[in-house]
Amino acid sequence: MRPMGSTGFWCSFVAALCCLLGPALLPRAAAAQELALDRWPSERADDRAALQRGAKLFVNYCLNCHSANQMRWSRLRDIGIDEAQIKSQLIFGGQKVGDTMTITMSSRDAKNWFGKAPPDLSVIVRARNTAEHRGTDYLYTLLRSFYADRSTLTGWNNVVYPNIAMPNILWQRQGPREATLTRTEWEERASADGKTSPKARLVRVVSVFDTDGNVQVSRSEIENGSPGMEVTFAPRDPKSAAALDEDVADLVAYLNWMSEPTAAARYKIGVWVMGFLVVFLLVARWLNAVFWRDVR
Amino acid sequence: MGLHKTPYRGLMGWFDSRMPSLMSAFRVHMSEYYAPKNFNFWYFFGSMALVVLVIQLLSGIFLAMHYKPDSNLAFWSVEFIMREVSGGWFIRYMHSTGASFFFIVVYLHMFRALLYGSYRTPREVVWLAGCAIFMALMAESFFGYLLPWGQMSYWGAQVIINLFDSIPFIGPDLSTWIRGDFVIGDATLNRFFALHAVVLPLVLLGLAVAHIFALHDVGSNNPDGVEIKERLGADGHPLDGIPFHPYYTVHDIYGLGFFFLAYFGIVFFAPELGGVFLEGNNFIPADPLQTPQHIAPLWYFTPYYSILRATTEGFLIWIAVCALGLGALMYLSLRDWRLRLGVAGGTALVLALLTIPKVQLDAKLWGVILSGASAMILFALPWLDRSPVKSMRYRPMWHRLVLGVFVAAFLVLGYLGILPPNPVRTVVSQVATAVYFGFFALMPWWSRLGEFKTVPERIRFAAH
Numbered sequence: 001m002r003p004m005g006s007t008g009f010w011c012s013f014v015a016a017l018c019c020l021l022g023p024a025l026l027p028r029a030a031a032a033q034e035l036a037l038d039r040w041p042s043e044r045a046d047d048r049a050a051l052q053r054g055a056k057l058f059v060n061y062c063l064n065c066h067s068a069n070q071m072r073w074s075r076l077r078d079i080g081i082d083e084a085q086i087k088s089q090l091i092f093g094g095q096k097v098g099d100t101m102t103i104t105m106s107s108r109d110a111k112n113w114f115g116k117a118p119p120d121l122s123v124i125v126r127a128r129n130t131a132e133h134r135g136t137d138y139l140y141t142l143l144r145s146f147y148a149d150r151s152t153l154t155g156w157n158n159v160v161y162p163n164i165a166m167p168n169i170l171w172q173r174q175g176p177r178e179a180t181l182t183r184t185e186w187e188e189r190a191s192a193d194g195k196t197s198p199k200a201r202l203v204r205v206v207s208v209f210d211t212d213g214n215v216q217v218s219r220s221e222i223e224n225g226s227p228g229m230e231v232t233f234a235p236r237d238p239k240s241a242a243a244l245d246e247d248v249a250d251l252v253a254y255l256n257w258m259s260e261p262t263a264a265a266r267y268k269i270g271v272w273v274m275g276f277l278v279v280f281l282l283v284a285r286w287l288n289a290v291f292w293r294d295v296r
Numbered sequence: 297m298g299l300h301k302t303p304y305r306g307l308m309g310w311f312d313s314r315m316p317s318l319m320s321a322f323r324v325h326m327s328e329y330y331a332p333k334n335f336n337f338w339y340f341f342g343s344m345a346l347v348v349l350v351i352q353l354l355s356g357i358f359l360a361m362h363y364k365p366d367s368n369l370a371f372w373s374v375e376f377i378m379r380e381v382s383g384g385w386f387i388r389y390m391h392s393t394g395a396s397f398f399f400i401v402v403y404l405h406m407f408r409a410l411l412y413g414s415y416r417t418p419r420e421v422v423w424l425a426g427c428a429i430f431m432a433l434m435a436e437s438f439f440g441y442l443l444p445w446g447q448m449s450y451w452g453a454q455v456i457i458n459l460f461d462s463i464p465f466i467g468p469d470l471s472t473w474i475r476g477d478f479v480i481g482d483a484t485l486n487r488f489f490a491l492h493a494v495v496l497p498l499v500l501l502g503l504a505v506a507h508i509f510a511l512h513d514v515g516s517n518n519p520d521g522v523e524i525k526e527r528l529g530a531d532g533h534p535l536d537g538i539p540f541h542p543y544y545t546v547h548d549i550y551g552l553g554f555f556f557l558a559y560f561g562i563v564f565f566a567p568e569l570g571g572v573f574l575e576g577n578n579f580i581p582a583d584p585l586q587t588p589q590h591i592a593p594l595w596y597f598t599p600y601y602s603i604l605r606a607t608t609e610g611f612l613i614w615i616a617v618c619a620l621g622l623g624a625l626m627y628l629s630l631r632d633w634r635l636r637l638g639v640a641g642g643t644a645l646v647l648a649l650l651t652i653p654k655v656q657l658d659a660k661l662w663g664v665i666l667s668g669a670s671a672m673i674l675f676a677l678p679w680l681d682r683s684p685v686k687s688m689r690y691r692p693m694w695h696r697l698v699l700g701v702f703v704a705a706f707l708v709l710g711y712l713g714i715l716p717p718n719p720v721r722t723v724v725s726q727v728a729t730a731v732y733f734g735f736f737a738l739m740p741w742w743s744r745l746g747e748f749k750t751v752p753e754r755i756r757f758a759a760h
Contacts, residue, residue: 070372130577281553295759
């Protein structure tokens with residue numbers, strides 16, 4: 001016999017949940033000021049060619065300032081690069097295939113030069129996962145959001161990570177770009193008598209950074225709109241900029257793989273485990289039915 | 297020859313005549329332990345909790361073989377386990393997923409007790425041991441969460457240990473004593489490892505044994521709340537009982553099938569569960585110089601964390617109003633003048649500590665007191681519930697509504713604890729806090745009200 005109706009419990013449960021959560025979640029839309037991230041083409045996650053290109057880019061461009069202390073060179077065999085290729089094409093220093101991807105720059109020097117030691121990239125994709133976004137999308141957007149800005153130490157700035165210490169390391173591949181940052185925000189207006197009026201106004205600030213990093217700012221009041229940030233890039237050479245998007249997608253694929261090289265095995269074994277468990281469940285169900293037949 | 301008489305033959309007989317207590321324990325707790333035959337879905341979670349405990353102990357042993365409790369090595373030794381130790385990722389994910397599943401299973405197990413009054417006489421000791429297990433489990437997971445030495449590990453522990461600072465007079469010294477240093481450091485990590493890997497597992501095992509012994513002494517409750525021991529058959533066994541083994545062993549194995557599908561589904565396909573089971577921030581090595589923007593404990597602590605955050609300066613006056621109301625209600629319900637005097641004095645003291653300047657405790661300390669109380673109040677449940685029947689099945693319909701609102705408030709507190717606070721969320725968590733405490737504090741009154749149905753003499757059961 002089924003237990004007597006639990007409808008009452010569920011009704012009050014759902015009603016109370018809605019009453020409490022409704023107001024708690026409402027202000028979310030208003031608070032969404034974060035820049036929307038581009039989606040990393042996730043089909044590259046297990047695309048061997050993309051992973052190999054990404055590994056090459058990683059070794060050439062990242063692995064001078066950033067280390068990957070947990071990543072052994074020999075592990076690259078998992079994505080189809082054989083030992084001879086690793087030795088001849090990827091390892092530039094005197095390292096052995098069994099060594100990990102370390103760098104020679106000391107973190108003390110790095111702090112002096114950049115103000116901050118570049119983080120180890122072994123698990124960087126997982127480290128950048130948050131409740132709001134995936135680490136892969138974040139890095140894919142970050143690495144494509146640099147713009148020239150004379151006001152910073154390196155001459156580069158970033159829309160996703162303002163005042164980032166890292167320069168745009170891939171700029172030669174990307175070619176020069178002009179960036180237009182449009183920020184819409186509420187501004188408190190001070191009225192003539194010095195008191196702040198209760199009514200704030202919407203202001204649109206447009207900053208245009210040319211390819212040399214010089215900026216021209218224009219402000220205007222607008223009637224309606226919502227606060228937020230928009231960015232457009234105008235590349236001088238659209239072809240190389242588009243090629244760079246592909247490069248970064250491959251690079252992020254590699255970083256994603258490197259963050260958990262065992263993931264592929266995990267999925268593969270997982271399918272078998274699930275299959276076994278379904279059989280286990282059926283046997284257990286049958287066993288249960290057989291034993292309970294004599295319970296009256 | 298001094299041998300015990302044994303019913304068994306062969307090797308078993310040889311052994312049993314020399315150590316009869318093993319098979320006698322098997323009979324007492326398994327083959328001759330009579331359990332009500334009308335257990336439903338909610339009765340799977342006790343044995344599941346035991347299975348999760350075993351998973352945690354076994355996976356923990358293998359993790360400890362490779363883990364290094366040293367502030368310079370800890371983070372990377374976990375990553376070493378994930379990459380270089382064969383099957384290491386599997387062991388680690390079993391352990392991290394197991395921690396969350398332990399709480400899921402235990403929360404469902406506790407909900408069952410609320411639903412069917414499993415903490416009522418004669419099962420108070422079972423309940424108290426269970427509450428002690430829950431406390432030990434929270435301590436165990438708190439200590440364990442520091443060990444990966446990521447940003448969240450570090451700053452989560454920082455926030456919790458700093459709470460002790462708010463205790464008057466001894467607070468700062470106490471938190472230094474807990475850390476073993478002025479900041480969380482190597483000393484803290486080492487002692488947390490000792491507590492996590494040795495002390496609390498032993499405590500948990502001991503308490504689990506106490507929980508099961510106490511249960512098997514008084515017998516299991518059931519969805520009807522009928523005491524099956526009051527109706528014995530000619531053989532001296534309960535008429536409505538069946539031997540735990542084999543009937544409930546096969547039954548629980550069947551339930552475990554579903555559990556394993558969910559558990560291994562997460563272990564293999566979503567071990568981070570979108571940052572709920574493994575947070576992104578915890579893949580960054582602990583950095584004492586860089587505070588993360590948003591610090592939240594893991595999901596199973598967030599209801600209590602929400603209560604902590606909900607206790608703001610402005611909320612104290614509302615607590616005072618509630619305390620006054622509760623005091624008045626208790627005063628009017630009691631007859632004995634000595635008890636009345638005690639209630640009046642106690643209420644006056646609480647009000648003074650809440651409102652009078654200079655005597656008043658600060659909001660942070662009240663937050664610590666309330667979030668502590670929100671967990672500790674569970675111990676009092678057997679004495680708060682005054683309903684004439686145990687099971688929700690025979691209690692007034694609106695009692696279910698009360699339970700539903702309570703569970704919703706608990707989940708909302710948990711959910712808001714994950715999110716960063718804002719003014720609206722603070723108010724909502726204050727309302728939910730009031731519901732949470734109101735459920736328990738007013739239980740002596742509301743649980744008696746309404747029309748109760750007649751509890752049948754025998755359990756209701758239809759053969760499968």
